[in-house]
Amino acid sequence: MSNENEPIPNEDEAKTNENEPQNESEAPQNFIPPKSHLENMYENWFLDYASYVILERAVPSLEDGLKPVQRRILHSMNEIDDGRYHKVANIIGHTMQYHPHGDAAINDALVNIGQKTLLVDPQGNWGDTRTGDPAAAARYIEARLTPFAKEVMFNSSVTSWQVSYDGRRKEPINLPVKFPLLLAQGVEGIAVGLATKIMPHNFNELLDASCNILRGQKVQIFPDFPHGGKADFSNYNGGQKGGKIRVRADIDVVDQRTLAIRSIPYGITTSSLIDSIVKANDNGKIKIKKIIDNTARELEILVELPSGIAPQIMVDALYAFTNCEVSISPNCCIIYEDKPLFLSVEDLLEKSTNHTVQILKKELQVSLKELQKKWHFASLEKFFIEKKIYRKIEECETWEEVISCIKNALQPFSDQLHKPITNDDIVKLTEIKIKRISKFNHTKAEEQIRSLETEIEKIERHLRNLKNYAIRYFQSLKKKYGKGRERKTIMQSFSTIEAAQVAVANQKLYVNRKDGFLGTSLKKDEFVCECSDIDDIIVFLKNGIFKVVRITDKVFVGKDIIHIDVWKKNDERRVYNMVYRDGTGGRILAKRFNVTAITRDKEYDLTKGTKGSRVLYFTVNPNGETETVTLHLHPKATARNKTIDFEFEELAVKGRSANGNLVTKYPVTRVTQKSQGKSTFGPTKLWFDEPIGQVNNEERGDFLGEFLAEDLLLIFYNNGCVEISPYQLDFQYKDVYLIEKFNPANPLTVIHHDGNKKQIFVKRFKLEEEHSGKLLQITTTHSESRLLHIFTQPHPYVQVSYMRKRPRKLVDEVIDLVEFIAIKGWKATGNRLSTYQLLKIQPLEEEQGKQLLAKEQQQKLEEEEKEKDKDKEQNESDEQMAMF
Numbered sequence: 001m002s003n004e005n006e007p008i009p010n011e012d013e014a015k016t017n018e019n020e021p022q023n024e025s026e027a028p029q030n031f032i033p034p035k036s037h038l039e040n041m042y043e044n045w046f047l048d049y050a051s052y053v054i055l056e057r058a059v060p061s062l063e064d065g066l067k068p069v070q071r072r073i074l075h076s077m078n079e080i081d082d083g084r085y086h087k088v089a090n091i092i093g094h095t096m097q098y099h100p101h102g103d104a105a106i107n108d109a110l111v112n113i114g115q116k117t118l119l120v121d122p123q124g125n126w127g128d129t130r131t132g133d134p135a136a137a138a139r140y141i142e143a144r145l146t147p148f149a150k151e152v153m154f155n156s157s158v159t160s161w162q163v164s165y166d167g168r169r170k171e172p173i174n175l176p177v178k179f180p181l182l183l184a185q186g187v188e189g190i191a192v193g194l195a196t197k198i199m200p201h202n203f204n205e206l207l208d209a210s211c212n213i214l215r216g217q218k219v220q221i222f223p224d225f226p227h228g229g230k231a232d233f234s235n236y237n238g239g240q241k242g243g244k245i246r247v248r249a250d251i252d253v254v255d256q257r258t259l260a261i262r263s264i265p266y267g268i269t270t271s272s273l274i275d276s277i278v279k280a281n282d283n284g285k286i287k288i289k290k291i292i293d294n295t296a297r298e299l300e301i302l303v304e305l306p307s308g309i310a311p312q313i314m315v316d317a318l319y320a321f322t323n324c325e326v327s328i329s330p331n332c333c334i335i336y337e338d339k340p341l342f343l344s345v346e347d348l349l350e351k352s353t354n355h356t357v358q359i360l361k362k363e364l365q366v367s368l369k370e371l372q373k374k375w376h377f378a379s380l381e382k383f384f385i386e387k388k389i390y391r392k393i394e395e396c397e398t399w400e401e402v403i404s405c406i407k408n409a410l411q412p413f414s415d416q417l418h419k420p421i422t423n424d425d426i427v428k429l430t431e432i433k434i435k436r437i438s439k440f441n442h443t444k445a446e447e448q449i450r451s452l453e454t455e456i457e458k459i460e461r462h463l464r465n466l467k468n469y470a471i472r473y474f475q476s477l478k479k480k481y482g483k484g485r486e487r488k489t490i491m492q493s494f495s496t497i498e499a500a501q502v503a504v505a506n507q508k509l510y511v512n513r514k515d516g517f518l519g520t521s522l523k524k525d526e527f528v529c530e531c532s533d534i535d536d537i538i539v540f541l542k543n544g545i546f547k548v549v550r551i552t553d554k555v556f557v558g559k560d561i562i563h564i565d566v567w568k569k570n571d572e573r574r575v576y577n578m579v580y581r582d583g584t585g586g587r588i589l590a591k592r593f594n595v596t597a598i599t600r601d602k603e604y605d606l607t608k609g610t611k612g613s614r615v616l617y618f619t620v621n622p623n624g625e626t627e628t629v630t631l632h633l634h635p636k637a638t639a640r641n642k643t644i645d646f647e648f649e650e651l652a653v654k655g656r657s658a659n660g661n662l663v664t665k666y667p668v669t670r671v672t673q674k675s676q677g678k679s680t681f682g683p684t685k686l687w688f689d690e691p692i693g694q695v696n697n698e699e700r701g702d703f704l705g706e707f708l709a710e711d712l713l714l715i716f717y718n719n720g721c722v723e724i725s726p727y728q729l730d731f732q733y734k735d736v737y738l739i740e741k742f743n744p745a746n747p748l749t750v751i752h753h754d755g756n757k758k759q760i761f762v763k764r765f766k767l768e769e770e771h772s773g774k775l776l777q778i779t780t781t782h783s784e785s786r787l788l789h790i791f792t793q794p795h796p797y798v799q800v801s802y803m804r805k806r807p808r809k810l811v812d813e814v815i816d817l818v819e820f821i822a823i824k825g826w827k828a829t830g831n832r833l834s835t836y837q838l839l840k841i842q843p844l845e846e847e848q849g850k851q852l853l854a855k856e857q858q859q860k861l862e863e864e865e866k867e868k869d870k871d872k873e874q875n876e877s878d879e880q881m882a883m884f
Helices: 011-019 037-058 068-079 088-095 103-116 147-153 181-185 203-214 270-282 311-321 345-386 389-395 399-416 423-430 434-438 442-464 466-481 846-883
Strands: 120-123 142-145 161-163 170-172 187-190 195-198 230-232 245-248 251-255 258-261 290-293 301-304 325-328 333-336 339-342 507-512 517-519 526-531 536-541 545-550 561-567 575-581 588-593 614-621 625-633 643-647 661-664 668-679 684-689 694-696 702-707 713-717 721-725 736-741 748-754 759-765 786-791 797-804 809-816 838-844
Touching: 068 088, 068 103, 068 142, 068 147, 068 170, 088 103, 088 142, 103 120, 142 147, 147 466, 181 203, 181 345, 195 333, 203 345, 203 466, 251 311, 258 311, 270 290, 270 301, 270 311, 311 325, 345 389, 345 399, 345 423, 345 442, 345 466, 389 399, 399 423, 442 466, 507 561, 526 561, 536 614, 561 614, 575 625, 614 625, 614 668, 625 661, 643 661, 702 736, 736 786, 786 838, 797 846, 809 846, 838 846
Parallel strands: none
Antiparallel strands: 120 142, 161 170, 187 195, 230 245, 245 325, 251 258, 258 301, 290 301, 333 339, 507 517, 507 526, 536 545, 536 561, 575 588, 575 614, 588 661, 625 643, 625 668, 684 694, 684 702, 713 721, 713 736, 748 759, 748 786, 797 809, 797 838
16 A cells, blocks of 8 residues: 555656666666766766866967957957057956956956057056066056057958857957967966966067968977076977976176076066075075065066175076076967867967968958959949940839840940849949949049959969968068067076085084984084085994985984085995904905995995994095005904005995905904005096086086096186195085196296286296195285286287377287296286286287287387388488588
């Protein structure tokens, strides 16, 4: 018996229930329950929503390069255009007839277009994309279309139309844009499961590339950012997904204490850039004294540095730790034939160029059709008036008779026309006014027809040579609108800046060897070195364990520390020599190894792992140097000799896990170094990376030469000091004037300005190995004293220029500096280079100096001979006068 309160199922529900299994046991295994109404809603509505966002809001169309809101704004501005500025609020209101998403979206899109100034001519405060300042309210700013936009974007005769969202008006499906607008302006949009990010490209380069495409040439285009700067496009990948662009600000070194940022990367504002610099300073990545934003008409951010910071190193640090360098990931996605399409910017430009050609073809065809209509009617008009056909209709009584009469009268001339005569043509003839008939001029009519024929022939020629016509069109755009749109972004390849190499040494590392702690807060313990807070620290213990840890305030690494230092990854030339005992009372083994790669915070055992193993001897050799050590045996050892000499040169450099070679089976009390050996790696090639100020073996910077372990560097500093010292790969050489491999055989020649005496001097001296590691001040410490020229070659020459007073003459004189001054001590001031006020000092190559000096001496001899001849003639003349 059924329940009276139970609802009665309708017919559809009853049929559904009949087909459903009554219980789970009766249900087949592949039974799929029907979807609920909510599931159907999500499945259908979400797909519709996603399609709408992709097609109608976020992603631009290939045909005109515009999103719907941008297209509607420009169409509205064209409708109300009268050549004068319109209030932006009025433009927004007019656009709302076409755009269903409100005034805020229209305002944002219009401001974005106006800030690019290509299509919209803005007036008022439209904000600043450099600083991030917003535009003023819509009621305070004005805009109008640019002449360029009017020329390339609008032509109602070739535009396809659709009904607006409310059905009251018609709006363009796409504007007939005859220019690669999408690539010129760039675009960014995020849709449902889809995004696009196309960079702006240079106006003139796009037009040139379009011409080359029409000529059948392959093209390659790269972005050009409105803020300028420098960019590395080596991984641009045609603007497709997976590509990368590295963009850098322009940073100038004003002086030793000041940097000036003249441009900022694309997508970054001055405020966000300053915030990133302040944050890097607060985190200890860089050191700055003050930052000042002087941006007005020109962008300028001044960064003041504290003393002791090399400006070139700080430039690289700004690139490494701040928004002075950013990485951009492009993603070229557009709407083509009502669906998303991923392609390269070159393919996009080719499609856009071909689309422009088709629009130009349509415009030509429309113009041709109009001209043909004009020619047709002009010919009919001529026949109608010249043959006085208008008089024949006087006797006609009905309209039909009039039409028939004119048609029959024009029939004999139909073979001279290009198309049949229609009733519309005849009606139009009847509308000609008597005044025009009375003033008809046969000659002018013929000229008009010939002019129309010339125009028709010209357009037909353009249609036959459509590519050449399009090329001329692109060239005319460049000529009319390309001035002032030259490339702003400098294209160059960036070297990778290692953060560890430019990080400021803002920390001091301390160690408590006994208790096994290291860190930056242990200021009462042993000082190790200065380092940055991103360095890795390698620690070796007495029991043969080593590990690499991040620097921190305080960390326990293990007791009995025997060595601690900053660890450099992939340093294959740094070799560790070690002698250890295998277990308690075990054999003595020796090994040479390096540490090039590790897992941070993991413990590694350098011994065989036997309990009680101990390290007896341990040294670090930056260039793989060998050495000879002496092992002192225990007095109770049964060996006859109680000392054993062992040479590490006999061992090959192996991995850290190698057991090593047997040295002796007898117990050893201590190991001492007997002598230092040479590097087993041979000479190493070194370069100097000037911006970073580091000597390296990674081919960065200027090549210094091949160095053995005993070779030294010669370094002149801008403060007038000179130094010779062994090279250090992990040391920053700051404020360097000149750095090269030291040759003790060559004397050094220095031209310097003495600030005390206000004169220029030359000095020549030699440095010996005894000066190694000493900083020698070779100029006076006066603030105006400075180095002018340094010569390390054996025989230097210079050419000096000065103005001679009597007779007044500009003189160029070559000076052999070897003959000019003898070798003296490095403390000597030297000889004054010239008694004249020197205008220029030009260093010369040795061969060039010899040739110029010989030429100069020959000229002097010739002048002396001329003077002698002149004196001789004068004496003879005087003698003759005396005889008279």
